[in-house]
Amino acid sequence: MKTEIRPGIYWVGAIDWDLRDFHGYTTPKGSTYNAYLIVDEKVALVDTVKEPFKDELLARISEIVDPEKIDYLIVNHLERDHFGSFAGVMEVAKNAQVYSGTMGRKGIVDVYGERWPVTAVKTGSTLSLGKKTLRFIETPMMHWPDSMMTYVEEDKVLLSSDAFGQHVASSERFDRDASFDPVAEAKTYYANILMPFSHLIQSLLSKVPELNLQPEIIAPDHGVIWTDPGKIIEAYGRWSRFEARPRVVIAYDTMWGSTEKMAHLLAEGVMDEGGVEVKFFNIRKSTNSEIISEIQDAKAVLLGSATLNNGIFPPVGGFLYYLKGLRPQNKIAMGFGSFGWMGGAVKEITARLKETDMEVLDGLEIRYPATKAQVEQCRETGRMIARKVKGGQ
Numbered sequence: 001m002k003t004e005i006r007p008g009i010y011w012v013g014a015i016d017w018d019l020r021d022f023h024g025y026t027t028p029k030g031s032t033y034n035a036y037l038i039v040d041e042k043v044a045l046v047d048t049v050k051e052p053f054k055d056e057l058l059a060r061i062s063e064i065v066d067p068e069k070i071d072y073l074i075v076n077h078l079e080r081d082h083f084g085s086f087a088g089v090m091e092v093a094k095n096a097q098v099y100s101g102t103m104g105r106k107g108i109v110d111v112y113g114e115r116w117p118v119t120a121v122k123t124g125s126t127l128s129l130g131k132k133t134l135r136f137i138e139t140p141m142m143h144w145p146d147s148m149m150t151y152v153e154e155d156k157v158l159l160s161s162d163a164f165g166q167h168v169a170s171s172e173r174f175d176r177d178a179s180f181d182p183v184a185e186a187k188t189y190y191a192n193i194l195m196p197f198s199h200l201i202q203s204l205l206s207k208v209p210e211l212n213l214q215p216e217i218i219a220p221d222h223g224v225i226w227t228d229p230g231k232i233i234e235a236y237g238r239w240s241r242f243e244a245r246p247r248v249v250i251a252y253d254t255m256w257g258s259t260e261k262m263a264h265l266l267a268e269g270v271m272d273e274g275g276v277e278v279k280f281f282n283i284r285k286s287t288n289s290e291i292i293s294e295i296q297d298a299k300a301v302l303l304g305s306a307t308l309n310n311g312i313f314p315p316v317g318g319f320l321y322y323l324k325g326l327r328p329q330n331k332i333a334m335g336f337g338s339f340g341w342m343g344g345a346v347k348e349i350t351a352r353l354k355e356t357d358m359e360v361l362d363g364l365e366i367r368y369p370a371t372k373a374q375v376e377q378c379r380e381t382g383r384m385i386a387r388k389v390k391g392g393q
């Protein structure tokens, strides 16, 4: 079945129903690799798909035009899920000319040498297909150095590469038909992929008028296509500004249950205050991706670990490393945990949290299981955090 987005603009991607792990990002609902075919006097293909899905891509193109007739292959992004079928497509589309951004061109030449000529484009460069004009917008580090977007001027369709994507495999291609909440899925995607580049997203959003972009449709490289782009642009504004809800995320791991008990007491304390939501995760029983999605718009993160061999329990260490790399902002953060003799985990968590832009509170350490007095101390710490989250002290 052909999926036409606007007259002459088609979705020709692939659906990866079975995908459950995308470079460590857990994808319980699979994903899609979206590629777009624009048929005018000239034919352009924007992006390809992950290599094992090449035949699916070519079959979808063949329903519309003979793939040999592709005149231009536009490479918006060099990651394997979009670039993996590049060589396979070029072998079929023998006369196609390749267009990519400055860094994209460099990346293609690094991999394939001068096997195919590649034209480097810059923000504002255009390519006429006849009645339709493609305009390119380089978006370096959103989320790779080579990332760019392609705008179909006359149709006001923005082919946005990874920005605005969601990892969901679905039979529906458009937001209006989606059997899931596309904004919620886009938040998980944003949190796990784009959070570190929030300042660049802010800058891009502020330049939309100057770039003369008025997209009526945003077609990303994963998930459904936005026919109501205002909704996702507004959400990207909130996420890139790190707007937070009164929510505390508690994530921890434990060997013998004492840190877990502290986590429960902290949660009880937060709930005692009222008006603050708690999200609670045992790190080994949860996925990093789901925890990060809740942290994206939470006001506080409490990270708990038992001390093992003078340091952090490894599952917590792994999560902390992942969190730090995503460069969260506008949050309160605190380490907590149980130890037996010299401790170490909470000190280490606190030091690492201080390397982020979050406001870090003194950690809460307890030797072995909490005593009666320490039970109250944990609860009171939870209450104090809830008050801070609500804006008091």
Ligand SMILES: Cc1cc2nc3c(=O)[nH]c(=O)nc-3n(C[C@H](O)[C@H](O)[C@H](O)COP(=O)(O)O)c2cc1C
Binding pocket: 253, 254, 255, 256, 257, 258, 259, 260, 305, 306, 307, 308, 309, 310, 311, 338, 339, 340, 341, 342, 343, 344, 367, 368, 369
């Ligand atoms: C294998 C192992 C290594 C440990 N290493 C340390 C250590 O280096 N320093 C320390 O203070 N406690 C150490 N402990 C003690 C634990 O931190 C302590 O039992 C703590 O209460 C465990 O918290 P949990 O109940 O949340 O797992 C160790 C415990 C185990 C089982």
